[in-house]
Amino acid sequence: MTSPPDRETVRSDVAEVLIRKLEVFAPLSDVERDAVSALAGQTRSYSPREDVIRQGDRTEHVNLLLEGFACRYKTLEDGRRQILSFFVPGVICDLNVFILERMDHSIGALSPCVFGAIHRRQVDELIDRQPRITRALWWCTLVGEATAREWLLNVGQRSAYERAAHLFCELYWRLGVVGLVRDGTFDFPVTQTELGDALGLSAVHVNRTLQELRRDGLISTQGRELTVLDVEGLERAAMFDPSYLHLTDTDVGAQRRREK
């Protein structure tokens, strides 16, 4: 799936993805775009269940997910694990690293993944020289933070059924705006055990909850694919309000058209 591209290609890939990400916040000038393009990126592939960074690591670069499905998680001494967020292609995983000294959580691949890595020093320079880019980067972290808050509301207050519904709504939107949903269907290479770790439920209970969602005609699953059959029903069941995703008007418009 990932024929190793030569270095030049790689560099432009990483920069391109990053520029697209930043321009969601505000269009960049040519100078700014060049500054981002100048970032040298190397890519690395990971297999499922492999860690990209581990809790406690002192990190040297910022990771950009180019392909695949990954997650951020924390574990307790006794092995209990909480998945804190899912990463979809195009996201910057850990802008934390160049400000905080150590990782206070881990990042792991869920499916085969390709990450682009940008050295921390390069980002540091960008911050010193390009306030608008800084703001755009900051914006990315704030959106991530908003998502974390919604997850806390989700796990703290919603029932298992609502929780699962909510997660699928979120994924439906986030994958939708990057064009990874086709007829309500998207790739979701996550086991029920992992889903349990994300929702704060046991794997067994996840299984039964999925059965309920299927029985109610809200979703269906086939292998690693998930289909949302009834968006409105799912959003109603989850009491889903997409505003926490801080999508732009064009994102929202495109999504709504897609649903017609």
Place this chain on the structure above:
Amino acid sequence: MTSPPDRETVRSDVAEVLIRKLEVFAPLSDVERDAVSALAGQTRSYSPREDVIRQGDRTEHVNLLLEGFACRYKTLEDGRRQILSFFVPGVICDLNVFILERMDHSIGALSPCVFGAIHRRQVDELIDRQPRITRALWWCTLVGEATAREWLLNVGQRSAYERAAHLFCELYWRLGVVGLVRDGTFDFPVTQTELGDALGLSAVHVNRTLQELRRDGLISTQGRELTVLDVEGLERAAMFDPSYLHLTDTDVGAQRRREK
């Protein structure tokens, strides 16, 4: 409690608190310190249960908690509420506001509170001109984010008993480094219902859980005060690891000395 200070005093209060906060990350130069001091701040008082900002609001300024106890929270349509974090004096509550368009959560006073408000435009200018200050501000938001992640782990994986223990450990540390803990005792003007909203538990169950913690000799409560009787026991019960708070070495050192 809060005799209204004249405007000059107010201004220096807000700036002083902010400078102290930022210098935890890195010492500022005189120029930088002046830039922060130039921020005009007005204060406003709130009574318990009053909202400072509400979900959906388009906000005009950044709020700094000067006195009292406040929290960040989100609600579901049907009234269920999740408290997302507690604010202790000295924290910047919502650096989000000048990057994100709308609040995706609310901020409410838990006890009588005094907030300092800095206009968004002023912070904008600071960001354009002072990269080091930008970095320090960003650092503040990242620490808040790290705390939110730990809460998610807390609510998602820990039992009621562990959860409560963990929250008290966090407060003990956070209040400790700002000098608000004396002999293990600190002010905690939060009802059991509010505690329930923070921990994802019913008020009744919070009550029983507190009884257990007391029975085990870990804490005691008297009115609005909470005393940690056995720090080590509490940290063990909670599987508490303070690294997510990203305290400085001096913070940690001071805290450990205090515990002797």
Place this chain on the structure above:
DNA sequence: CGATCGTTTGAGTTTGATCAAATGTGGTGG
């Protein structure tokens, strides 16, 4: 063709929620 991993099902248990009422506590006004 085993072996491994993920999903599904069943039975029994635990944790925490809900409902209802009693008990404390602090503040206010007569």
Place this chain on the structure above:
DNA sequence: CCACCACATTTGATCAAACTCAAACGATCG
């Protein structure tokens, strides 16, 4: 100073959601 009110805490009893353990069933892969 007391009566009263509004809230907060505490207790008891019952119930439901979700967990655990155990086993069967299905894929997928070398």
